[in-house]
Amino acid sequence: MSEKAEEHNPVNVDNSDPNAISDRSAWISLLAQSPAEDLSARWSELGLAPKFTYLRRPEIGLVMTQGRAGAVGERFNLGEATVTRCSVRLATGEEGHAYALGRSARKAEISALCDALMQTKHAAALATKVLAPLAYAQSARREDAARKAAATKVEFFTMTRGEG
Amino acid sequence: MYVATKGGEKAIAAAHRQMAEERRGDPKIPALxxxxxRExxxxxxxxCMTEGSLYDRDLxxxxxxxxxGDLIEAIFLLRAYRTTLPRFGYSRPIDTGSMAIVRRVSATFKDIPGGQILGPTFDYTHRLLDFKLAAETEGPRTVADRAETPVEQSVPHVLGLLDQEGLIQKEKTENKPAPDLRIGRIDFDHEKTAERPEAFNEDTPPDLTREPLEFPASRALRLQALARGDExxxxxxxxSTQRGYARNHAFVGELRIGAVAVEFDMPELGITIELGEVTVTECETVTQFQGSKSQPPQFTRGYGLSFGQTERKALSMALVERxxxxxxxxxxxxGAAAQDEEFVLAHVDNIQATGFLEHIKLPHYVDFQSELELVRRMRREIAEDSAGRDLSETAE
Incomplete structure (x- = not known):
């Protein structure tokens, strides 16, 4: 687990610090977790149209998800999920890769381009205009869900007991 | 002799067109x-995702x-579709301990760290038809409450409490480390190296979708079969186990539903990323265990895990698993059915079951013709035989 924690820092971004997402797996994960429409809208706003070639055109496939017996024990195969991946190379040489649940070819392509651009001078603009808003939206979604769940938490009352 | 016949093409095409019309229903009603x-x-x-064993809400x-709306037919379609796609690899095991909780209850402990969170549930409803839902126009929207303080980011498993006291059977942790996919970059100039997911195989648990079921099955294989099995x-x-066939009086130690991240080792970069989130239902049951020569009396676990919000399925799975x-x-x-691995695993898959069951609707004219011939011949022989015996009896 410690090894995993090292290589995979959780996304921790606030809008005021565009440089906060500096870890490659964090931004690839954030792009993967963002709804295709949101990503597409942010990408259009950014207005970059870099020249690139496909290393791998958007491709739909499967990843077998795994669970653990008793939540903590041996691994087993739970079932598959659809995943779309894409790899690109910018005219300037940087390579970008994307994998995400679902079947959105457009999202995979934009994500791969973002990954590649994060290695260029456009990184700061991308972090501010694409990644930070996506991270903000993600944490807002999560907080809303967690507050809805918390509203259904049971408060127990101790009833008076005995003959009194 | 094997006789092939042809025919019915026009009838089949017409039947399918009729089916399409029926599916659409009254054209005056808007199409779904x-x-x-999905919503x-x-x-x-x-x-459908759980039993189709394919997580994709839109599909x-x-x-x-x-x-x-024939769900087994829908599951069949999903199973068929998945066979057309390449397998990119295996995820890391999902960590249900860090689940973003939507619902989480325990029937064994009242006060648990994180609390009892009911979430969206049919429990405690009166099961009365709500005719307001039948109204043509949508009434005022019900909006869920929001608490000031959100649920904690990581809510500990209830069975962990029993585990700390050593009162519950320990789960075996793995001998082998998780697969290390940091095998360097993929060179895209060589097509064949672009497909590396099979590199996982050595360390992965058995996979029903790759190898046929064999008995005795490992626990990992049983869990996979149950996870995609018919609810x-x-x-x-x-x-049946609750009614005394196998006698396991189970408690729901914990039932939780929520979103978990799916982590994947990206072969191109050798880093672990999150592919997104899936909603799963997890059920852990606790059963009393008398102990054996090697183990002191303690509680034992049954485990259920399924895609989406499918708590009846996860709970059933946990009891059968136990x-x-x-x-x-x-x-x-x-001798209880639920204990019989071969009985359970060989019949739990509804697509296998329905495939075999429903194929007997298809023409078996020649098979049946031979059966008919056989029965006629046997009857004839018996008739001749008894006629012969009658004759010989009169002769005596």
Whole structure:
């Protein structure tokens, strides 16, 4: 687990610090977790149209998800999920890769381009205009869900007991 | 002799067109959209994903629409579709301990860290039809409450409490480390190296979708088979254990539903990323165990895990999973169906079952013709035989 924690820092971004997402797996994960429409809208706003070639055109496939017996024990195969991946190379040489649940070819392509651009001078603009808003939206979604769940938490009352 | 016949092409095409018309129903009624099914029939979408063993809400909704709501047919469509796709690899095991909780209850402890969170549930409803839902126009929207303080980011497993005291059977942790995919970059100039997912194989648990089921099955294989198994079949078997067939009085230690990240080792970069989130239901049951020569009296676990919000399925799975562990726990095999691994695993898959069952609707004219001939001949022989005996009897 410690090894995993090292290589995979959780996304921790606030809008005021565009440089906060500096870890490659964090931004690839954030792009993967963002709804295709949101990503597409942010990408259009950014207005970059870099020249690139496909290393791998958007491709739909499967990843077998795994669970653990008793939540903590041996691994087993739970079932598959659809995943779309894409790899690109910018005219300037940087390579970008994307994998995400679902079947959105457009999202995979934009994500791969973002990954590649994060290695260029456009990184700061991308972090501010694409990644930070996506991270903000993600944490807002999560907080809303967690507050809805918390509203259904049971408060127990101790009833008076005995003959009194 | 094998006789092939042809025919019925026009009838089949017409039958399919009729089916398409029936599926659409009255054209004066607006057609269902995939989004409507996905959003408003989400629990049957979840069931199709679980038993179709394919997590994709839109595909499941499409399958439900195409199958006119025949869920086994929808599951069949999903299973067929998945065979057309390449497998990119295996995820890391999902960490249900860090689940973003939607619902989480325990029937064994009242006060648990994180609390009892009911979430969106049918429990405690009165099961009275709500005729307001039948109104043509949508009434005022009900909006869920929001608490000031959100649920904690990581809510500990209830069975961990028993585990700390050593009162529950320990789960085996793995001997082998998780697969290390940091095998360097993929060179895209060489096509064949671009497909590396099979590099996982050595360290992965057995996979039903790759190798046929063999008995005795490992626990990992049983869990996979149960996870994609038919909810109705598992419900019946689980109920049988409660009624005394296998005698496992189970408590729900914990039932939790929520979103978990799916982590994946990206072969191109050798880093672990999150592919996104899936909603899963997890059920851990606790059963009293008398102990054996090697183990002191303690509680044992049954485990259920399924896609989406599918708690009846996860609970049934946990009870059956526990019953199937009799041998590992030195319990007696009492001949109960739920204990019989071969019986359970060979019949739990509704697509296998329906494929075999429903094929007998298809023409078996020649097979039956031979049976008919046989029965006629046997009757003739018996008739001749008894006629012969009558003759010989009169002769005597």
């Amino acid at each position: 959209t995939i989004a409507q099914i 408003q029939l989400s629990l049957c979408v979840d069931r 499941a909704a499409l399958a439900i629409k195409q199958s006119q 109705g079949f598992l419900l019946g078997l689980a109920y 019953a199937l562990r009799w041998s590992e726990l030195d319990e007696d095999f009492v």
